[in-house]
Amino acid sequence: MTIREMCEAFDVTPRTLRFYEAKELLHPRREGQRRLFGKRDRARLKLILRGKRFGFSLEEIRQLLDLYHMDDSQETQLRKSYALAETHLAEMEAQRDELNEAIAELKDQMAWGARRLAELRRNSAAG
Amino acid sequence: MTIREMCEAFDVTPRTLRFYEAKELLHPRREGQRRLFGKRDRARLKLILRGKRFGFSLEEIRQLLDLYHMDDSQETQLRKSYALAETHLAEMEAQRDELNEAIAELKDQMAWGARRLAELRRNSAAG
DNA sequence: AGGAAAGATGACGTGAACGTAAACGTAACG
DNA sequence: CGTTACGTTTACGTTCACGTCATCTTTCCT
Structure with a gap:
């Protein structure tokens, strides 16, 4: 999924997605220099936006996100x-x-x- | 109730209370130049802090507050x-x-x- | 090949919600 | 009468969560 598709799907701007990546809330892989968002990123973004609605800060959310992939820890x-x-x-x-x-x-x-x-x-x- | 008592009762700083007054969320009366907070102000502050926890902005909260004194409208x-x-x-x-x-x-x-x-x-x- | 469209990076700007420091008033205490 | 404590205003500083250029590649279309 490209950044644009992601933006339309979740009604956010590219800036927001890049910002979340800079803050290490998202980790899209790269194809060359372009970002590619996968299923995992979509799940994370959903959780991020939900967390925001509940009044959590991005930093709090970042920690919470780890709870949702406790797999190989x-x-x-x-x-x-x-x-x-x-x-x-x-x-x-x-x-x-x-x-x-x-x-x-x-x-x-x-x-x-x-x-x-x-x-x-x-x-x-x-x- | 003085500003200090108010702060301790609700765990906020004086700056916060003055800020809320500047934004017209609180309207403490004055004794000389000192602020005096009454029962109504305490009720409002409680609603303000609650609103914040639910992620409302101060401006949204300001409008909501009017709902709680629709008395003489x-x-x-x-x-x-x-x-x-x-x-x-x-x-x-x-x-x-x-x-x-x-x-x-x-x-x-x-x-x-x-x-x-x-x-x-x-x-x-x-x- | 030329040009628009989409994406990237970097830097600076912005609004909300206070924090913090400076300068002043005043009321009580020793 | 000084100073300590609490209060006031004014003003500038700060953090968070992005917005908004400016500039540069990459890609796709004709």
Whole structure:
């Protein structure tokens, strides 16, 4: 996959992909001097963009990415990755819980607003 | 509440609070020239920090904040706020769903890692 | 061969969200 | 009455995550 195809598939700019490579979040292979993105790169980019939406920094994401290819690691590295994963999992679950709470509160506020609107409508109908 | 108390209560710096005021996210009243933060400011700051954790920009948060005091608004403003709230609610629910998916995937990866670790342990015990 | 299109590198620019330092006010303490 | 502590404004500095040229190859088309 060329850089352009990659950009269209994920709605990012070439600059972004080169930037991610410079930051070692992506490692496209080269054909001559051109970048070629494979299946693995697409999987990683998907995770990167997801991580961003959750508010993780690129550096945090870079570490997280290693968790998704713990394949050929030594036990020491595997343990480190696993521990990091536990931390991040806890963070994500906490964030989900807080998000649910925020959603509930926002719904409350909206219900209140809806009542106010209905009330205003009744008054204008009466007036 | 003084700025210092506020900082300790929410673990932010004075600079941050002044910055939020400059951006019109907070409106502490003044005693002479000193800032005094009330209950309302604490509620707002809580929402600000929450919003940040969910990846919203300060400008987005500023708009969201108005949703939480739709009290004395006119119908037109109330409708606008309500519509904005619906948009944000949808975003937050989408984010929650994606977060749940991400959590599930990460758990899968960790289960896989756990199996690898167990396997390595068996091998070293055998060796 | 000539020229547009796509991709690469390098360098500088930018907006968001603060950090940090300078210079000043003031209120309490010894 | 000095100084210590906390607060203020103003202004410039910094980090992150890219955007935006400028310049240079490589490739593809006619």
